[in-house]
Amino acid sequence: MPASSVPDIVVGRLPLYLRALSQMTTEGKEVTSSQELGERLGISSAQIRKDLSQFGEFGKQGTGYAIPFLADQLRRILRVKSIWDVALVGVGDLGRAVAHYAGFVDRGYRIVALYDNDPRKIGEQIGSFTIMDSATMVSNIRSREIHVAMLAVPASDAQQVSARLIEAGVRAILCYAPTSIVVPDTVHVQYIDPVLHLQRMTYYLG
Amino acid sequence: MPASSVPDIVVGRLPLYLRALSQMTTEGKEVTSSQELGERLGISSAQIRKDLSQFGEFGKQGTGYAIPFLADQLRRILRVKSIWDVALVGVGDLGRAVAHYAGFVDRGYRIVALYDNDPRKIGEQIGSFTIMDSATMVSNIRSREIHVAMLAVPASDAQQVSARLIEAGVRAILCYAPTSIVVPDTVHVQYIDPVLHLQRMTYYLG
DNA sequence: TAGATTGTTAATCGATTAACAATC
DNA sequence: TAGATTGTTAATCGATTAACAATC
Known part of the structure; x- marks a missing residue:
């Protein structure tokens, strides 16, 4: 089957x-x-x-x-009969919105960890979670056996951060940064870039 | 050519x-x-x-x-040598994040109008724009000749709101609501639903 | 010139559709 | 039973790739 x-x-x-x-x-x-x-x-x-x-x-x-x-x-x-724990890296405007989004849980995903490298954000509470220092990210994700991550960092950081996520054992990355990242082919990546969709449509508008 | x-x-x-x-x-x-x-x-x-x-x-x-x-x-x-004016409908958490996103302008799009139907939000200032009553949306969008819209309303409202956008002259819709909408084939729609991407990846995770 | 890389053709590969027997 | 709709096969359609002459 x-x-x-x-x-x-x-x-x-x-x-x-x-x-x-x-x-x-x-x-x-x-x-x-x-x-x-x-x-x-x-x-x-x-x-x-x-x-x-x-x-x-x-x-x-x-x-x-x-x-x-x-x-x-x-x-x-x-594989969404049980719920996947997800790490979210980058808690700017977009990351915050993603963290607040209520529509993940009934569809198989739950954000359980937030990371940022901005000292002013570390320690801040978002919903029931505290933003953690991304310096602790690799060991933290590895010990919690998190395999799925969302990336909401600036495009210029995406490649480097994704490498660390992979090092931590992440095998699926949803990338909100407007850039392509290169990963080993054991790792899955999907992209969300609204502008790509807009440009695809305006091509057809007179 | x-x-x-x-x-x-x-x-x-x-x-x-x-x-x-x-x-x-x-x-x-x-x-x-x-x-x-x-x-x-x-x-x-x-x-x-x-x-x-x-x-x-x-x-x-x-x-x-x-x-x-x-x-x-x-x-x-x-067609992004000049900048498209874009209307954003639905100013919840996600809509707010989209409205704040700085990455549209240098890629051809500028949000110039925000609509919501929640009386508590109408009149609120987001950046340099004021949230307008979506009751005024159709005439407003039509008179301003806006042809591109982003839809960040609940899934249950998406079909009805998109019909009104089309009535107002919108020809390209970027739909953030997690649902498919039916439109005439003169209108273009693209979808953003992060969960679709996550599910596509977790299929492959043991 | 020699090396590199385009634009294009033909071949391959893969995805979609049409059609229908099976059967609820 | 008659009508409806599945699962599947074969045919069609379209997209990708390999290869190479043209040429910078």
Whole structure:
């Protein structure tokens, strides 16, 4: 069932399916079809069926997919049935907003450590956590066995900080700094840079 | 030169190229090659050359690309030689952080209007702008001829608010709400949902 | 000139879609 | 049963890569 190698582009769509299914649940729906899901997401029904079939058979001919069951299977596949502890590095405006964001927990992630290198910020309380000195970051992350980190430092620091995160055992980095970082291929990186998205759209505006 | 129809996936890489070139400029570099650019970005040199060739001939055999020239061409292609006025709807924690973010202006975008529907927030000053009542949003955006918007409202409001933005003449929406919205195909939408990226990575973590 | 690197072509590779038998 | 929808196959479509002549 866990096909040896699923294309990453397929993996990238699973969270989208899960998000839509969660939304349907809050709407009180209990069953859906590949067609209905596809219309919501702007994806063809064939693609959704093909993607899901990489992992098993989750539907029933004639009726479609039971939403709670499929959502649960997707959580299992994406490994978010339990909650990942996440470290956040860089507590400027953006880092603060990320730290306050309430939408992580019910989707599998919980920020449990904040680091900054600004002496004026160290010791400050954000929610129920205290900003720690990033000098202690490597040993701290390692001893707590944190494997996921968010990077909200200036672009000029991103490469160096990511190297230290990796040294500490981090294997997945969500990078908010507007820069590309180079990591060993055992480590996963994803980027969030709003300007890239804006530029991609304004290309099309007369 | 402006090839009638360039694949969107190519358009999506241009901002990445521009970002890397800007970075090289701050490093004092003046010339680069498709190979060097590719190493920074984790993209093959052939792909970079192919992508650029969709828009013209910007390099010189034997020497590569003049960074200021290529960056300027990309800015022209992406339409960020002048600055786009942007409306921001929803001024919660996330919206505030977006409003404070200093990195938009030198990359082609400037937030010039903030809207919220919470009476306690309306009138509040954020930087040099005042939060306006979203009841006035449609006429306000239309009269100011704003064509780009960022959406930082709750997921449950995103569809309805985006409809009003479109009614006001907005043609590009950057959606921070964790939901998909349905828009006419004359309108462009891009999404930012950090959890999608995290889930895509934790799939691979044992 | 010799070395380097572009722009482009053709070949390869991979992803999406259409279609349908199976079956609920 | 009849209608609906899955899972899967084969066909199509599109994107990436390899290779190289052109040329700076």
